[in-house]
Amino acid sequence: MPKNKKKSKGKNQQKPKEVEPTPTQEEVKQEPVIGVPVDERISEKKDIKNEALEELKIDTKAAIKEEEKKAEEKNSKKPIKRRNSKFLMQDECPSPLLRPEFIYHNEDKAKKIWELMQTYQGVDQKSIQRSIVNHVEYTLAMTRFNFSDFGCYQATAFSMRDRLLESWNDTNQYFTTHNVKRVYYLSLEFLLGRLMQNTLNNINMEKNYREALLDIGYDLERLYDEEVDPALGNGGLGRLAACFLDSLATLEVPAWGYGIRYDYGIFKQVIRDGYQCEVPDFWLSGGNPWEIERPEVVYPIRFYGYTEKYEENGVERAQWKGGEIVMAKAYDTPVPGYNTFNCNNLRLWKSLPAQEFDFQSFNKGDYLSSVEMKQRAEYITSVLYPNDNSQEGKELRLKQQYFFCSATVRDVIRRFKKNNSDWKDFPKKAALQLNDTHPAIAAVEFLRILIDEEKLDWGEAWKILHSSFSYTNHTVLPEALETWSVGLISHLLPRHMELIFLINHYFMEDIAKKYPGDYQRMEEMSIIAEGDDKQVRMANLCILCSHKVNGVAELHTKLIQETIFKRFHEYFPNKIENKTNGVTPRRWIHCANPKLSDLITEALEDSEWIGELERIEYLENFAEDEEFVQKWIDIKKQNKEKLAAKVKEVLGIKIPVNALYDVQIKRIHEYKRQLMNILYVIHRYLTLKDMTPGEREKVVPRVVIIGGKAAPGYHNAKAIIKLVNAVGDIVNNDKDIGDILKVIFYPNYCVSAAQTLIPASELSQHISTAGMEASGTSNMKFVMNGCLIIGTMDGANVEISEEVGEDNMFIFGARVHEVDDIRHRLFAGEHNPIGKRLQRVFDAILSGTFGDVSIIHPIIHSLMDGKDYYLVTEDFDSYVKAQNKVDDTYRDQKKWNMMSILGVSRSAKFSSDRTIEEYCDSIWKVDRIPIPTPSDSERVRSFCKVYSAAKN
Ligand code: F58
Secondary structure (H helix, E strand, O other): OOOOOOOOEOOOEOOOOOOOOOOOHHHHHHOOOOOOOHHHHHHHHHHHHHHHHHHHOOOHHHHHHHHHHHHHHHHHOOOOOOOOOHHHHHHHOOOOOEOOOOOOOOHHHHHHHHHHOOEOOOOOHHHHHHHHHHHHHHHOOOOOOOOOHHHHHHHHHHHHHHHHHHHHHHHHHHHHHOOOOEEEEEOOOEOOOOOHHHHHHHOOOHHHHHHHHHHOOOOHHHHHOOOOOOOEOOOHHHHHHHHHHHHHHHOOOOEEEEEEOOOEOOOEEEEEOOEEEEEOOEOOOOOOOOOEEEEEEEEEEEEOOEEEEEEEOOEEEEEEEOOEEEEEEEEEEEEEOOOOOOEEEEEEEEEEEOOOOOHHHHHOOOHHHHHHHHHHHHHOOOEOOOOOOOOOOOHHHHHHHHHHHHHHHHHHHHHHHHHOOOHHHHHHHEEEEEEOOOOOHHHHHHHHHHHHHOOOOHHHHHHHHHHHEEEEOOOOOHHHOOEEEHHHHHHHOHHHHHHHHHHHHHHHHHHHHHOOOOHHHHHHHOOEEOOOOOEEEHHHHHHHHOOEEEEOOHHHHHHHHHOOOHHHHHHOOOOEEEOOOOEOHHHHHHHOOHHHHHHHHHHHOOOHHHOOHHHHHHHHHHOOOHHHHHHHHHHHHHHHHHHHHHHHHHHOOOOOOOOEEEEEEOOOOHHHOHHHHHHHHHHHHHHHHHOOHHHHHOOOOEEEEEEOOOOOOOHHHHHHHHHHHHHHHHHHOOOOOHHHEEEEEEOOOOHHHHHHHHHHOOEEEEOOOOOOOOOOOHHHHHHHOOOEEEEOOOOOHHHHHHHHOHHHOEEOOOOHHHHHHHHHHHHOOOOOOOOHHHHHHHHHHHOOOOOOOHHHHHHHHHHHOOOOOOOHHHHHHHHHHHHHHHHHHHHOHHHHHHHHHHHHHOOHHHEHHHHHHHHHHHHHOOOOOOOOOHHHHHHHHHHHHHHHHHHO
C-alpha cells in the first residue's frame, strides 16, 4: 500500500482542505492568482466556499469558527513572495508602464530615443489586436480582411515577439550594465517543440490573447496547431536542453543557449507498408516568426590549412593559415521565463559563404565552381544528424561541431571583453556547459584563442579554461562515446590537433609521475586511443578540460564513476558528480494538460506550484477525496478522447476510450526494448485467442501505443517498427478480439505528439535493460501527468521509485549488478530462460501469423540462440508478471487512481528547476539576477545615469 501520510502545502503553508474563509482584499493582494482579475478571484472564492458548505452540510457557525482559527494560523505564516511578470503588472496598472532607461552615451540623442520608447507595448485587447493586424499588413503583406489561420498564427507570433523583445533588451541591458556572470549552455541539439502556447503561458498572456483573438474571429487553440514543431534534436538530450532553457529563464539565471540553426531538423517519419520512411523536415518553409536574424553578428570560421609555429617570450604559439573560411551568422530566439521579467536568449548559428562568390573563380570564368563554394559553406548547417545513442563519424558532423563551437566561443569572449580587461576574471563571468562531448572542441578552440590570439601562457590559459568549462555525460553505451580519427582532426583543424596532443602530453606526464610503470592505466586515460587508426577520445578530453563532470541520474553517475570513467574518478575524486535530470512543469503539465493544471490549482488554491513544484506534494491530501478523484478520472478520460480522435484522424483506427492506455514513446533502440513490449503484446493476443468470448470479456481492455523514430541506418530498430505495424494489422482487424486489444504504432513521434500522448496515458513503459538508459526524462513527464510506470530499475526510474514508492510502480527485471553475469551465461549457452510462452510467441512470428515479417527473423533467431545482449528473453517472465499485476490493479480503479494522484504529488524532484538550481550551486556558481520590475525602474534609471557619468 502506498504511504499515505498527510502532506503540508508547500514550504510554509498548512492548509485546511475543506473550507476556506473568504479572503480579505489584503490576502488577495498577497496571493495573486495568475491571469484572473482581483474582483473575479474574490467572487470565485465565495462561490467555492458556499458550495462547499452546502455540500458538506456542516454546522455553519462551527465551521466559521474553525475557519477563523485556520485563517489566523495562515495569516501568521509568511506570505508567498512572488514576482509578477511585467505583463500581469500591465494588466493591473491603469497607465502604461515605464521602461527602464538605457545607458546614455550621447545624452541628447539617447534622451529623445528613450522618450519615444519609454513605455511597453500595451497588453489590453485593443493593443493586442492592433499589433496583430499591423503585422498582417506590414510584416506579412496580407490584407487585413482576409488572412488564413496560418497568417493569423504568424502575425500573432510576431506581436508576441515584439513584447518579448522588450524584455529581452531590458534583460540584456541590465546584465551588461551589471557585468553579471552568465551561463552558456552549448548543445548541438535544442528540441524546443512549439513555442506559442508555452510563451503565452510563461508571460501570463494566454487569456489576453485568447480574448483578443476571439473578438476578431480566431480561435487561439487552432492557431497553436498552425505552428511547426521545431525539431532540432534527436531525443532526450536535445529535449533536456530545451527544458533547461525554460528553467534557467524562470529561475532568473543569466544564461544563453548556443547551438546550430539547422535548415532540416530530424526527419519526418512516414510509415509505408509498415516500414519507416524518412522525409526531410524543412521546418523553415513558412518562415520562423520567433527568431531575429542578426546580420551584424557574424564570425569567420576557418577549416583546413596549416600552422606556423613561433616562440614568444618562451611560449610556443602558432598562426593558423590558409584553408577555407566560412561565416557564422547569429539567429536569436528570446526565451521568456515563467512569471518573471527576465528573458534569456537562444543563439543559433547558420553557415554562410565568406563572400557571395569566389570572385577569383568567377573572373576566371569558372562560374559553377564559385557557386559550388557557396553551397559547400551553406551545407554545414543544413541538416541535423539523426542518430540516437550512436555516433556518426562523418567529416561534416565534425565541421558542424567546430563551426558552432568557434562562433560561440568568439561570441562569449567578445561579450567578456566588452566589460572586462583581466583574463583572470573570465571564470567569474562565464560558465560554459558542454552538453555531452559534441561541443568538446569548444574547449580546444578557447585554449587556442587564449594562447595564439590573446597571448596568454599555457598555465594561465589552462587554468581559465578548466575553471570555466564543465561537461555532462549522457550515456555509457560504447557505440555512443564519441571518438574522431586523429587524421581527420589534423586535416580539418590542424592547430587543434596540436593542442590536443599537448594537453595529453602534460596529462600523461602527471599520470606517469603518480603511477610509474602503470602503462595499462595510461592507455585507458589517454585522450588518444592508439592503433592503426589513432582516435581522439572526446570524453577523456572533456573530463580533462572541465572542473566538473556530471552524470544525469544517480545510478548513471555511479556507473560512470565505476566503469567508463573509473580511472578518472580515482584520479579526480571530486570531479564527477550527479545532477539528476528534470523536465519543465510549464510545458509538461501546465501546457500539455491544462485541465489537470486547473484541477491542481483549484485543489492547492493557487497556481504557485507551476513555478515551485515542491508545492504539489499537498495534492497527496486528495488521493482519497471522492469528489477530487472523480474530477481526476474525468480529466484523464477527456485526454484519452482527445488522443483517440487524433489516432482516428492520423491512422483511421478507432480506439476505445474505456481501455487501459499503455504507451511507450521514445527513440527506437534495442536497449529500450520495444521488442520486449511487442513480444508481450503477441503473448497477450495469443492468450486472448485461446479464451472463450465470455472469458475475454473479463480481460482488461488495452490500447497499446508505441511510437518513436529509428535512426535511418539502424536496421534492427527499423525491423522492430515493421513488427509492431504487422502485429497491429492482424490484431486490430481480428473480430474475436474487437476492442479488447488494439495495437497502434503512432507515426512521427515528436514534442507536440508527446503533449497529446502523455496526458492521455495511464501506463507507460520504461523498460530498458538495467544500466543502459542514462536517465530517461519522459518517465518524469508521465508521472507528472498521473500515469503509472512499468519499468526496470534503470536510470531515473530508480529515483522515481524512491520518490513515489515502489508500490506505486510496476518494477521488474534483472538489476544492474546481475546483468553482466546473466549475459555471459546466455552467450555461453549455460542458461536458457525461454519458456513455453515466449517460444510460442517466436513460433507465431516465424510461421507468418503476422504476415511477412522476415526482416525481424534474424533477431528472433539470435534471441533463440542465446545471443541476447539486451536480456529480452531473461526479463520476459518477470515482465509478464508485472503486466498481470497492472491488469489486477487497473481492475481496482480506486487503488489505481490513488497511485496516480500520489505519483503526481510526489513528482516535485523531477522539475528541471530543481536540476538547474543544483547546477547553479555546485557547478556554475552563478546567482539568480532578477532584473528590476518596471515599478523599480526609477532606481535603474538613476543607476544608469551614474554609470554613464562614470563612463564618460
Ligand atoms: C539521452 N541521450 C539518454 N543522446 O539516452 C537518456 O537516458 C537521457 O535521459 C537523456 O539523454 C538526457 O540526459 C541522448 O538523447 C543523443 O540523442 C545523442 C545525439 C547525438 C548522437 C549521439 C546520441
